[in-house]
Amino acid sequence: MNFQDQTSYQIKEKIDTSKVAILPVGAVEAHGPHLPLGTDNILAERLSVKLAEVVKGLVLPTLPYGQVWSLRNFPGSITVSNKSLINFIVDIGQSLYQQGFEIFVMVNGHLGNGAALKDAARELYETCPDLKVLYLFYPGMNSAVEEVRETPASHGTYFHACEIETSYMLYLAPEFVEMDKAINDIPDIPLSADATPTPWEEFTESAVLGDATLATEDKGIYIIDTVMKNMVQLIEGAKKRSQNSDLNGG
Amino acid sequence: MNFQDQTSYQIKEKIDTSKVAILPVGAVEAHGPHLPLGTDNILAERLSVKLAEVVKGLVLPTLPYGQVWSLRNFPGSITVSNKSLINFIVDIGQSLYQQGFEIFVMVNGHLGNGAALKDAARELYETCPDLKVLYLFYPGMNSAVEEVRETPASHGTYFHACEIETSYMLYLAPEFVEMDKAINDIPDIPLSADATPTPWEEFTESAVLGDATLATEDKGIYIIDTVMKNMVQLIEGAKKRSQNSDLNGG
Amino acid sequence: MNFQDQTSYQIKEKIDTSKVAILPVGAVEAHGPHLPLGTDNILAERLSVKLAEVVKGLVLPTLPYGQVWSLRNFPGSITVSNKSLINFIVDIGQSLYQQGFEIFVMVNGHLGNGAALKDAARELYETCPDLKVLYLFYPGMNSAVEEVRETPASHGTYFHACEIETSYMLYLAPEFVEMDKAINDIPDIPLSADATPTPWEEFTESAVLGDATLATEDKGIYIIDTVMKNMVQLIEGAKKRSQNSDLNGG
Amino acid sequence: MNFQDQTSYQIKEKIDTSKVAILPVGAVEAHGPHLPLGTDNILAERLSVKLAEVVKGLVLPTLPYGQVWSLRNFPGSITVSNKSLINFIVDIGQSLYQQGFEIFVMVNGHLGNGAALKDAARELYETCPDLKVLYLFYPGMNSAVEEVRETPASHGTYFHACEIETSYMLYLAPEFVEMDKAINDIPDIPLSADATPTPWEEFTESAVLGDATLATEDKGIYIIDTVMKNMVQLIEGAKKRSQNSDLNGG
Amino acid sequence: MNFQDQTSYQIKEKIDTSKVAILPVGAVEAHGPHLPLGTDNILAERLSVKLAEVVKGLVLPTLPYGQVWSLRNFPGSITVSNKSLINFIVDIGQSLYQQGFEIFVMVNGHLGNGAALKDAARELYETCPDLKVLYLFYPGMNSAVEEVRETPASHGTYFHACEIETSYMLYLAPEFVEMDKAINDIPDIPLSADATPTPWEEFTESAVLGDATLATEDKGIYIIDTVMKNMVQLIEGAKKRSQNSDLNGG
Amino acid sequence: MNFQDQTSYQIKEKIDTSKVAILPVGAVEAHGPHLPLGTDNILAERLSVKLAEVVKGLVLPTLPYGQVWSLRNFPGSITVSNKSLINFIVDIGQSLYQQGFEIFVMVNGHLGNGAALKDAARELYETCPDLKVLYLFYPGMNSAVEEVRETPASHGTYFHACEIETSYMLYLAPEFVEMDKAINDIPDIPLSADATPTPWEEFTESAVLGDATLATEDKGIYIIDTVMKNMVQLIEGAKKRSQNSDLNGG
DSSP states (O other), X not given: OBGGGSOHHHHHHHHHHHOEEEEEEOOBOOOTTTSOTTHHXXXXXXXXXXXXXHHTOEEOOOBOOBOOTTTTTSTTOBBOOHXXXXXXHHHHHHHHHHTTOSEEEEEEOOGGGHHHHHHHHHHHHHHOTXXXXXXXXXXXXXXXXXXXXXXXXXXXXXXXXXXXXXXXHHHHOGGGOOGGGOOEEOOOOOGGGGTSOOOGGGTOSSOOOEEGGGOOHHHHHHHHHHHHHHHHHHHHHHHHHHHHHHHXXX | OBGGGSOHHHXXXXXXXXXXXXXXXXXXXXXXXXXXXXXXXXXXHHHHHHHHHHXXXXXXXXXXXXXXXXXXXXXXXXXXXXXXXXXXXXXXXXXXXXXXXXXXXXXXXXXXXXXHHHHHHHHHHHHXXXXXXXXXXXXXXXXXXXXXXXXXXXXXXXXXXXXXXXXXXXXXXGGGOOGGGOOEEOOOOOGGGGTSOOOGGGTOSSOOOEEGGGOOHHHHHHHHHHHHHHHHHHHHHHHHHHXXXXXXXX | OBGGGSOHHHHHHHHHHHOEEEEEEOOBOOOTTTSOTTHHHHHHHHHHHHHHHHHTXXXXXXXXXXXXXXXXXXXXXXXXXXXXXXXXXXXXXXXXXXXXXXXXXXXXXXXXXXXXXXHHXXXXXXXXXXXXXXXXXXXXXXXXXXXXXXXOOSSSSOOOSSHHHXXXXXXXXXXXXXXXXXXXXXXXXXXXXXXXXXXXXXTOSSOOOEEGGGOXXXXXXXXXXXXXXXXXXXXXXXXXXXXXXXXXTO | OBXXXXXXXXXXXXXXXXXXXXXXXXXXXXXXXXXXXXXHHHHHHHHHHHHHHHHTOEEOOOBOOBOOTTTTTSTTOBBOOHHHHHHHHHHHHHHHXXXXXXXXXXXXXOGGGHHHHHHHHHXXXXXXXXXXXXXXXXXXXHHHHHHHOSSOOSSXXXXXXXXXXXXXXXXXXXXXXXXXXXXXXXXXXXXXXXXXXOOGGGTOSSOOOEEGGGOOHHHHHXXXXXXXXXXXXXXXXXXXXXXXXXXXXX | OBGGGSOHHHHHHHHHHHOEEEEEEOXXXXXXXXXXXXXXXXXXXXXXXXXXXXXXXXXXXXXXXXXXXXXXXXXXXXBOOHHHHHHXXXXXXXXXXXXXXXXXXXXXXXXXXXXXXXXXXXXXHHHOTTOEEEEESXXXXXXXXXXXXXXXXXXXXXXXXXXXXXXXXXXXXXXGOOGXXXXXXXXXXXXXXXXXXXXGGGTOSSOOOEEGGGOOHHHHHHHHHHHHHHHHHHXXXXXXXXXXXXXXXX | OBGGGSOHHHHHHHXXXXXXXXXXXXXXXXXXXXXXXXXXXXXXXXXXXXXXXXXXXXXXXXXXXXXXXXXXXXXXXXXXXHXXXXXXXXXXXXXXXXXXXXXXXXXXXXXXXXHHHHHHHHHHXXXXXXXXXXXXXXXXXXXXXXXXXXXXXXXSSOOOSSHHHHHHHHHHOGGGOOGGGOOEEXXXXXXXXXXXXXXXXXXXXXXXXXXXXXXXXXXXXXXXXXXXXXXXXXXXXXHHHHHHHHHTTO
């Protein structure tokens, strides 16, 4: 399953059989006092491994740097620009296409990468017409989240180092969580955060957007199970579309 | 030492104390029947960890994709362009500079990245004048190699999946080597390989440039020890230059 | 208020007094059988004029081309890339900064422009540190929409030529609406639309995402009033931050 | 005729019938005490509408920002770079080509856009071989101008807010002209203006290059009639070349 | 005077004394049956040497490739894009600025380079504020040309391999002219050549735009003398402006 | 043989017969007290002429500006970036391909250009598949150098204005050498020069890397003869590959 552990002699057949490349994409970013800087990388990686088992995909090495504009001034955060990220991923995608993959799945652990991954996917849509490209950031998580969360969301789309993300970690990578350091730090995110460039230090000192003390493994399991089902469904759908293209001489 | 395993709360002081960021840079690339596609990543990573212990550096997550033009048509190889690689690394470097690092060390496990890392370092030289940037590809290995190698080099600068690189792996990551599959496949590299774009399939089927069966852990230890000393010396030199800049108000 | 109707001799003083430049940004895009291709331009323009009256801003000529990837294959749609759009707007912003403006407000009538405007704003944040840049796409509309809508939303973030947008037009530009041609055409937007490049012709023939026949002027008034209050508040907030910067020698 | 006032349902047939897209391109730029900043936009727009009537073309929304390097320091001028302008227009052209247009006419009201429009047209010539692209800046005006002008030209190619351009406005958009503020301000343009970057404030305070008081509607009519005939002839020529390409399977 | 024939040890003082760098810029382009492909390079070079003697400038090696879009399909023409040409020249200019030059004169022998050189000069205007940059294409030649030419110009701005340019060669580089092969081939250049991308093979087979048989050394001398006076005057003007900047601490 | 001295009328047949374009690429760079700034240009040019005679190639005008980062601070050095150099050369190569050339040989006189020429060749490999591109920097010189040199090399790959390069000049362009000014100035190049951006002024004042007083014409002849044989062999090889492509419908 782990792509880079294979030899070149072994991989050809595995690509032909699987057709599905899974790229974990994360970031190095402040995640409060209880989660490591690499949280988004770890989550993307663990999700990818689980996913690969189900869809018979091959997991590529994690791309561990992402667009971290909002938190770039917090200790330990490392950011790359949207432009650099797009070009880097487009190159990877084109290379996978040359290698014979038909499905390229980006499992994204960092919301800030979203716009870049979408743009990269669209560029690949033009240049590699037979490659199906997916960018997955916890697809369909919202309904499951609503069922389990005990505190309201701090923001319409952001969640970070909070009840939710910490629950993901408690399920997928508990050895990296220090729950005794988890804090409750619900910020008051101003409307302007969605309307003007707003470094997060303007509204939070901890980078925690919620009550991390309420995180539990069970919540993580509940949401991630839903997310995983959606991911699998999306990839199976892409496989079908890909086969149809093949049949039609695509 | 492992940067991304730290929390944001812990890292500030460690950056201030260490000042040295170490980025392993590798590639996913065919390495014959006995070494995994991720060989360059694994080597860069293991070297970085060893180095970090000596120079009190912080090891960043590995950048696992590199410029693999020559071997891009071999099964499993993934390539990104020089341009994309340069821009990505420049972004990382500028971010490290903002975070307070004074020394940015790229430990490169893949020769093909050389030109891009050099260009990236020069761009950082202009934009982050106080940041010392090092790009290290087994510095000073040649003399030690000459002492231990039993077969002549296939090429003036290339070595790949051969007696030498396999020895590195036997020392640094033996669990990834399948010596029973190692082969002796010394290619006849034409002069034109240095004068015109030449995909390696034109002169090798295995991607092994030498006699991998002659690799031993001892050879790996002997060369890597030399390389490690050189790396340490280069970083200590950079630290001194950095302190001098500080004293002079640089 | 209309910037380009002024002469150069008149404008200097007006810039000094107002400090607020308002740029309507829209798109040329299919909007079903009852709304014109220029709907997003018209809405951005009318909103800008209303807004300018309250905040004493100067309305620039509308930038009438936007990123219309999703609907680009529908008759009459015209699209520009994110990259071109970002660069164009950054140039305008830098020029406004040179002219003495302190607040640059983009009133956006087209959701697809969102990522580009955000990126442009961030680039201006770096290069014109004293310029406050706002990108406004019906800020805070969601709560008001929930109060008045009679049919559920087709999608978490998209709304298009539907009950909502048609209501905006009935309020702000009724002369461009042909209500007798309005249709009810609620599509079933698949989960994959948020996970893979998905031209909208895959799930809608009309480009109407909802029941446009339920649109009313009153709904438009109700939502737009909320939006307008939010816009005003955001600009007043930016003015305060700008004045603070001035006081602090920013 | 007005493209963006049509609905998507109406436009398909109109594109098929007309094949001619007309894009007014102007600028926001100082035009002395008697003409508005938007003069070039207004002229491009009015010319386009007249032209569209004759050639059965569709008038796109005006692109109201142009390259205004020379006058960028005058109050109210807004400039974008050649590069941004080229890329933006190339995107529009490619989109029009996808929509089925065969002739793309840029009616340019601002001399400073000339180099960018020419470059954009050449790029489209390579990428959209069947699209005929025209960039029109008062084609063939010189002979007519010579017949009516009462004062000599200030410069070989520039004319600005002077006897000529003001006459255009008196014909095409008299409601925007304040003739009582028109001045006679013939500058002495040094030879160096064509040989080194020369902001116009170095030789004019008013941005008027001539005697605007001599402008008359009749002069405007006389010149614009000639220009209009030339524009029509150029478009008819392009139509013929386009049909020939079609016949030849182009 | 010839820059590259000096040693590094000699040049420092010469730069300090002269302050004026002269770069001949030409092209490789079809010039009919009687003039060589390198005509524009030869003219730029000879003019530069003459000019350097008068203004005490240093002549750099000729940049012999230019933008030759219009004639690129004629045998022997070589073209580079505006973008590549601009970037290349900007780099040279910044390097000259670092070397201590205060005046950077481009002596251009090829009209097609005009837009690129102007853009390059403007970019240097921003990035090297103390460097005066001149782009000279036979400045002020028109009046002198009118006095001597025996046939009317084929075009308002183009002249090529004709009575005029051949006369330049007969004066400056007669050894490269084969007058017995000179032809009279006045094309009928359509209005569309200034309004749509028009490769010159559409209106000329020879690339001669006029009657080359009428060329004489005397005509060349007459025009070039005027041009030379203008060039000298422009450089002297730039020197004065440069010294004023120095005095004002610019 | 000299391309730009031909007329357009003469060149078509010569291109068809020869198929080989030779571009000398050099640099303007400090070369100590005894060699001119243009040394690399002169060497590239003289080598190209010799080579053209043997392989029946056409010599293009020299591209006299290169990447001179390391020596850019020495008096008289002029540098362009890798990026600008790559784009410029790619344009030239594509133009030569359009003109009917099948072999594009870059004879490089400046080591610093190496990475850019290699990248340019790879880009042409993708875009002009039938064009064979060679980048030649004294191919195979090392063995011959070892036989004649009297002092050890200062560096593994660099040689500059030393025993070797001065010998080249004594053979190919003796009129530009001032042997009485030649010096012996062997620097101690630190290991860090290959690991961090290192302007050469950090280890040499003269830019001479060796003992130039030991240079002789005979050494130059000996090495250059080897190099020339290799160049010829490489071009003949490229011709064969090109003909094979032709036969196979390439």
